């Protein structure tokens with residue numbers, strides 16, 4: 001059952017000093033109850049913007065200019081002020097990009113738990129400690145971190161603390177924005193495995209945003225691939241690994257991203273993503289696509305069912321059950 005259903009979301013950045021940027025373009029996405037979905041694509045393609053839009057956490061100069069978001073069947077797009085705060089506390093949570101920034105450098109770990117637990121209920125010190133220890137246990141940390149400050153923790157530990165803090169709110173949907181970027185490879189795998197395990201134990205739904213398809217595909221139920229502000233492919237992780245349909249997904253799977261890099265480098269795919277502030281016609285990937293034909297330059301491919309998933313590619317749709325193959 002759909003926990004979150006976003007229909008035709010548009011998000012525009014309107015910076016004071018530059019042209020508006022259409023960061024998310026008429027994008028629809030469903031996240032089912034208890035589902036772990038990966039959201040992947042190159043840096044700047046709109047992943048964070050879409051993730052924040054889904055949980056109503058966009059801040060100016062970002063504005064949602066179109067679309068609706070149903071959470072548990074209720075349209076949350078119109079919620080403001082107190083209603084929105086209530087919805088956030090009862091439903092959504094964000095583990096922001098970079099665990100370090102998620103934590104206040106002058107507050108101990110215990111202090112963070114105190115703030116988050118006291119914001120929502122009257123609760124005494126002994127109980128805060130007890131709850132904090134229990135939550136830390138869920139992410140593989142023990143009570144020795146309670147008196148420590150963020151700079152005294154490793155990157156992986158900070159990310160785990162950030163996750164434990166979010167669990168304190170018992171959210172139904174968690175957006176993890178690049179939860180492993182800036183961590184080393186072994187630690188990355190550990191954090192992803194912890195997210196997977198927690199999701200199965202706690203039953204929340206989650207969107208895991210990452211530029212590293214290789215890291216996410218093995219730990220998620222489904223993967224959504226974004227390119228230039230749009231979803232170009234949406235498939236079960238298992239099938240996406242075996243039968244990627246969009247030429248862009250195929251390129252992402254072939255490229256071995258340096259896990260320490262914040263960007264992926266597409267081997268064998270020339271060019272770079274389009275400037276999202278200029279209007280374009282046709283498929284936005286066409287200038288880099290080895291399969292592009294005349295139709296690709298003229299008409300914008302819609303995300304349509306192909307096999308068990310969805311793909312926005314004229315060539316993949318034409319081949320129906322088969323799939324576009326590059327190289």
Ligand SMILES: Nc1ncnc2c1ncn2[C@@H]1O[C@H](COP(=O)(O)OP(=O)(O)O)[C@@H](O)[C@H]1O
Nearest residue numbers: 013015021023042043044045046047048049276
């Ligand atoms: N504050 C901002 N002002 C103007 N443009 C922005 C701002 N933040 C992001 N963008 C633009 O929006 C697009 C999507 O950004 P983002 O969602 O952060 O991408 P991703 O998370 O995939 O790296 C990018 O082209 C970026 O330049």
Ligand SMILES: [Mg+2]
Nearest residue numbers: 047048049097
């Ligand atoms: Mg981002």
